[in-house]
Amino acid sequence: MHGVNIGLVILMVGLLMTVSACSKKRSQLDPMESGSGISGSGAASQSLTEEELEAQRLREAEAARMEAAKTQLVDEDVYFRFDDATLSEEARQVLLQKVAWLRDNSGVSVLIEGHCDERGTSEYNIALGQRRAESVKMFMVDAGISASRLNTISYGEEQPIDSGKTESAWAKNRRAHFRIQN
Secondary structure, three states: OHHHHHHHHHHHHHHHHHHHHHHHHHHHHOHHHHOOOOOOOHHHHHHHHHHHHHHHHHHHHHHHHHHHHHHHHHHOOEEOOOOOOOOOHHHHHHHHHHHHHHHHOOOOOEEEEEEOOOOOOHHHHHHHHHHHHHHHHHHHHHOOOOHHHEEEEEEEOOOOOOOOOOHHHHHHHOEEEEEEOO
Protein backbone atom coordinates (compact mmCIF):
# COMPACT_ATOMS: atom_id res chain seq x y z
CA MET A 1 0.00 0.00 0.00
CA HIS A 2 2.97 2.24 0.72
CA GLY A 3 4.11 1.82 -2.93
CA VAL A 4 0.70 2.87 -4.19
CA ASN A 5 0.83 6.08 -2.08
CA ILE A 6 4.29 6.99 -3.43
CA GLY A 7 3.10 6.36 -7.01
CA LEU A 8 0.01 8.49 -6.34
CA VAL A 9 2.13 11.31 -4.89
CA ILE A 10 4.49 11.21 -7.88
CA LEU A 11 1.53 11.28 -10.24
CA MET A 12 -0.02 14.25 -8.36
CA VAL A 13 3.28 16.20 -8.36
CA GLY A 14 3.71 15.61 -12.11
CA LEU A 15 0.16 16.70 -12.76
CA LEU A 16 0.60 19.87 -10.67
CA MET A 17 3.84 20.71 -12.50
CA THR A 18 2.13 20.31 -15.87
CA VAL A 19 -0.82 22.51 -14.86
CA SER A 20 1.53 25.11 -13.41
CA ALA A 21 3.66 25.21 -16.58
CA CYS A 22 0.58 25.62 -18.78
CA SER A 23 -0.79 28.49 -16.72
CA LYS A 24 2.57 30.30 -16.84
CA LYS A 25 2.65 30.00 -20.64
CA ARG A 26 -0.85 31.41 -20.93
CA SER A 27 -0.07 34.38 -18.70
CA GLN A 28 3.04 35.13 -20.74
CA LEU A 29 1.12 34.93 -23.98
CA ASP A 30 -2.03 36.77 -22.86
CA PRO A 31 -1.54 39.22 -20.00
CA MET A 32 -5.24 40.19 -20.18
CA GLU A 33 -6.37 36.66 -19.23
CA SER A 34 -4.03 36.40 -16.29
CA GLY A 35 -5.17 39.73 -14.87
CA SER A 36 -1.73 41.25 -15.21
CA GLY A 37 -0.74 44.03 -17.55
CA ILE A 38 1.45 47.07 -17.81
CA SER A 39 -0.65 49.03 -15.35
CA GLY A 40 -1.14 46.07 -13.04
CA SER A 41 -4.89 45.94 -13.59
CA GLY A 42 -6.77 43.99 -16.22
CA ALA A 43 -9.50 46.66 -16.42
CA ALA A 44 -6.97 49.45 -16.94
CA SER A 45 -5.20 47.44 -19.65
CA GLN A 46 -8.49 46.83 -21.40
CA SER A 47 -9.49 50.52 -21.34
CA LEU A 48 -6.05 51.42 -22.68
CA THR A 49 -6.61 48.98 -25.48
CA GLU A 50 -10.03 50.48 -26.19
CA GLU A 51 -8.46 53.96 -26.27
CA GLU A 52 -5.77 52.71 -28.63
CA LEU A 53 -8.40 51.12 -30.87
CA GLU A 54 -10.39 54.37 -30.92
CA ALA A 55 -7.24 56.34 -31.78
CA GLN A 56 -6.51 53.86 -34.58
CA ARG A 57 -10.09 54.21 -35.90
CA LEU A 58 -9.71 58.00 -35.88
CA ARG A 59 -6.37 57.79 -37.73
CA GLU A 60 -7.92 55.48 -40.33
CA ALA A 61 -10.94 57.76 -40.77
CA GLU A 62 -8.66 60.77 -41.21
CA ALA A 63 -6.52 58.87 -43.73
CA ALA A 64 -9.68 57.90 -45.66
CA ARG A 65 -10.87 61.52 -45.61
CA MET A 66 -7.50 62.73 -46.87
CA GLU A 67 -7.45 60.09 -49.63
CA ALA A 68 -10.96 61.12 -50.70
CA ALA A 69 -9.86 64.77 -50.80
CA LYS A 70 -6.78 63.79 -52.83
CA THR A 71 -8.99 61.91 -55.28
CA GLN A 72 -11.28 64.93 -55.49
CA LEU A 73 -8.26 67.16 -56.14
CA VAL A 74 -7.32 65.09 -59.17
CA ASP A 75 -10.76 64.00 -60.39
CA GLU A 76 -12.77 67.22 -60.06
CA ASP A 77 -12.02 69.70 -62.82
CA VAL A 78 -12.80 73.41 -62.89
CA TYR A 79 -14.90 74.47 -65.88
CA PHE A 80 -14.96 77.70 -67.90
CA ARG A 81 -17.41 79.51 -70.14
CA PHE A 82 -16.77 79.72 -73.88
CA ASP A 83 -13.74 81.87 -74.78
CA ASP A 84 -13.20 82.83 -71.12
CA ALA A 85 -10.59 82.30 -68.41
CA THR A 86 -12.61 83.92 -65.61
CA LEU A 87 -13.42 81.71 -62.61
CA SER A 88 -17.11 81.24 -61.90
CA GLU A 89 -18.40 81.12 -58.32
CA GLU A 90 -18.77 77.34 -58.67
CA ALA A 91 -15.15 77.06 -59.83
CA ARG A 92 -14.02 79.13 -56.82
CA GLN A 93 -15.83 76.79 -54.44
CA VAL A 94 -14.17 73.75 -56.02
CA LEU A 95 -10.78 75.48 -55.80
CA LEU A 96 -11.27 76.30 -52.11
CA GLN A 97 -11.60 72.58 -51.40
CA LYS A 98 -8.41 71.92 -53.34
CA VAL A 99 -6.64 74.71 -51.43
CA ALA A 100 -7.68 73.12 -48.11
CA TRP A 101 -6.20 69.78 -49.15
CA LEU A 102 -2.99 71.42 -50.34
CA ARG A 103 -2.65 73.26 -47.02
CA ASP A 104 -2.89 69.92 -45.20
CA ASN A 105 -0.35 68.37 -47.58
CA SER A 106 2.39 70.96 -47.78
CA GLY A 107 4.85 68.62 -49.49
CA VAL A 108 2.68 68.17 -52.57
CA SER A 109 3.09 70.09 -55.82
CA VAL A 110 0.41 70.23 -58.48
CA LEU A 111 0.38 70.62 -62.24
CA ILE A 112 -2.60 72.68 -63.42
CA GLU A 113 -3.53 71.84 -67.00
CA GLY A 114 -5.49 74.30 -69.13
CA HIS A 115 -7.82 72.79 -71.74
CA CYS A 116 -10.13 74.20 -74.42
CA ASP A 117 -12.78 73.01 -76.80
CA GLU A 118 -11.91 72.59 -80.48
CA ARG A 119 -13.32 75.89 -81.67
CA GLY A 120 -10.64 78.46 -82.51
CA THR A 121 -7.16 77.98 -83.92
CA SER A 122 -4.63 75.75 -82.21
CA GLU A 123 -2.49 78.77 -81.31
CA TYR A 124 -5.44 80.65 -79.85
CA ASN A 125 -6.53 77.63 -77.80
CA ILE A 126 -3.01 77.07 -76.43
CA ALA A 127 -2.98 80.69 -75.25
CA LEU A 128 -6.51 80.42 -73.80
CA GLY A 129 -5.65 77.17 -72.01
CA GLN A 130 -2.61 78.88 -70.48
CA ARG A 131 -4.75 81.82 -69.29
CA ARG A 132 -7.16 79.34 -67.69
CA ALA A 133 -4.37 77.48 -65.91
CA GLU A 134 -2.82 80.77 -64.74
CA SER A 135 -6.20 82.02 -63.52
CA VAL A 136 -6.54 78.92 -61.33
CA LYS A 137 -2.96 79.25 -60.11
CA MET A 138 -3.43 82.91 -59.12
CA PHE A 139 -6.59 82.08 -57.19
CA MET A 140 -4.76 79.36 -55.27
CA VAL A 141 -1.75 81.62 -54.60
CA ASP A 142 -4.09 84.34 -53.33
CA ALA A 143 -5.63 81.70 -51.05
CA GLY A 144 -2.22 80.97 -49.51
CA ILE A 145 -0.65 78.19 -51.57
CA SER A 146 2.96 78.87 -52.54
CA ALA A 147 3.39 79.57 -56.24
CA SER A 148 6.42 77.25 -56.24
CA ARG A 149 4.03 74.31 -55.61
CA LEU A 150 1.80 75.16 -58.58
CA ASN A 151 2.95 74.59 -62.15
CA THR A 152 0.89 75.26 -65.26
CA ILE A 153 0.70 73.90 -68.77
CA SER A 154 -1.73 74.37 -71.62
CA TYR A 155 -2.89 71.55 -73.86
CA GLY A 156 -5.31 73.78 -75.76
CA GLU A 157 -7.70 71.55 -77.66
CA GLU A 158 -5.31 68.56 -77.86
CA GLN A 159 -6.71 66.42 -75.01
CA PRO A 160 -10.50 66.55 -75.14
CA ILE A 161 -12.53 64.61 -72.59
CA ASP A 162 -15.44 64.42 -75.01
CA SER A 163 -14.81 64.36 -78.77
CA GLY A 164 -18.43 65.17 -79.61
CA LYS A 165 -19.37 68.19 -81.71
CA THR A 166 -22.07 69.53 -79.39
CA GLU A 167 -22.20 72.34 -76.86
CA SER A 168 -22.39 69.74 -74.08
CA ALA A 169 -19.18 68.06 -75.31
CA TRP A 170 -17.40 71.38 -75.75
CA ALA A 171 -18.39 72.49 -72.23
CA LYS A 172 -16.68 69.39 -70.77
CA ASN A 173 -13.48 70.25 -72.62
CA ARG A 174 -13.24 73.86 -71.35
CA ARG A 175 -11.52 73.01 -68.09
CA ALA A 176 -8.54 73.10 -65.78
CA HIS A 177 -7.38 69.66 -64.71
CA PHE A 178 -5.03 68.83 -61.82
CA ARG A 179 -2.20 66.32 -61.49
CA ILE A 180 -0.11 65.63 -58.42
CA GLN A 181 3.57 65.93 -59.27
CA ASN A 182 5.27 64.22 -56.33
